[in-house]
Amino acid sequence: MNWLNKLERKFGRFSIPGLPKYIILLYVVGIMVQFAAPELYSQFTLNPYLILHGQVWRIFTFLLIAPSTNLFFMIFVLLFYYSIASSLEQVWGSFRFTMYYMIGVLGTISGAFLTYLILVLSGGEFNAMFVQMDTFYLNLSLFLAYAMMFPDMQVLFYMIIPMKVKWLAYLDAAYLFYTFFIATDFTVTGISIKVSIVVALLNFVLFFFSTKKMKAKGAMFGQKVRQRKRKAQFGEPAGHVEPKKNGARHECAVCHRTELDDPTLEFRYCSKCEGNYEYCQDHLFTHVHVKKDK
Incomplete structure (x- = not known):
């Protein structure tokens, strides 16, 4: 970071x-x-x-x-x-x-x-x-x-x-x-x-x-573990990847950039958002948290 x-x-x-x-x-x-x-x-x-x-x-x-x-x-x-x-x-x-x-x-x-x-x-x-x-x-x-x-x-x-x-x-x-x-x-x-x-x-x-992003293998591994945990929490079948823009695996919910737009981008799921929302590192800490209507 x-x-x-x-x-x-x-x-x-x-x-x-x-x-x-x-x-x-x-x-x-x-x-x-x-x-x-x-x-x-x-x-x-x-x-x-x-x-x-x-x-x-x-x-x-x-x-x-x-x-x-x-x-x-x-x-x-x-x-x-x-x-x-x-x-x-x-x-x-x-x-x-x-x-x-x-x-x-x-x-x-x-x-x-x-x-x-x-x-x-x-x-x-x-x-x-x-x-x-x-x-x-x-x-x-x-x-x-x-x-x-x-x-x-x-x-x-x-x-x-x-x-x-x-x-x-x-x-x-x-x-x-x-x-x-x-x-x-x-x-x-x-x-x-x-x-x-x-x-x-x-x-x-x-x-x-x-702001040149360097992805270490450990960070990539940790990212995959957290993603699996997040998907399991919301009932998404193991190994299932929801379709993204242009066939990408990751897409920021704010700026809609994917790893195809910039291979150096890192993506994380927000633990405070209610739902399966993924953000790039530029918006992980600045987005408005999504709350479901009760």
Whole structure:
């Protein structure tokens, strides 16, 4: 069991179900403030210098900074972000999606203060006053995560050209590479962008490398024993396997993935559900328990 599984077992109840809609809602509020009170909107940015000088609300309000200033473009961007974030939450479960986003947010805050500290220690105290970061690159890393999960999903590029998500992910990666190595220099703005990209990609890499599933023979044996016990408890004949999607042996009752979709998935039966319900490791601790009507 990796560190995310352990955290989910202990703290799964603290996840934020429906987090994608709250993320989008914050952006919508930010857009409204941007058009109604631009001066107030300028007070939302993540600026370590101003935070250290009393404007502590900026640690939270930078989450309202929208990815674009074009209202028409923003409508489609937010709808797209909501779509991919909701899909990730459905597949990963609320806890893992919450962890991914919150680690990204905390990483962005830490990156901003680290950049500020480095500039101050290197004698650039005046430049350090202008360090600012937002969630733009965190959102791009969310798209990379989505592309890892659904590489062959087809979307309309610029709402016209049908294209598989994996090709858009390659464009996303190329854009990040270009921005980091070519388009930005070592001015305050450039350094802030570089650090934002590094933080977002570290979150992405950390999350995916730590969730690579390794099936030990002992775990597989224990799984089979528990499955037989569970089937016997509910009166299922020995050796009988209920038909699953596409002829699979196991299927998650939440996301409906099977071992045919991902051979590294592990499946368990829930002892608290009343019935023969099977879940993948991503939803074993986050699903709503099924109770039969009395």
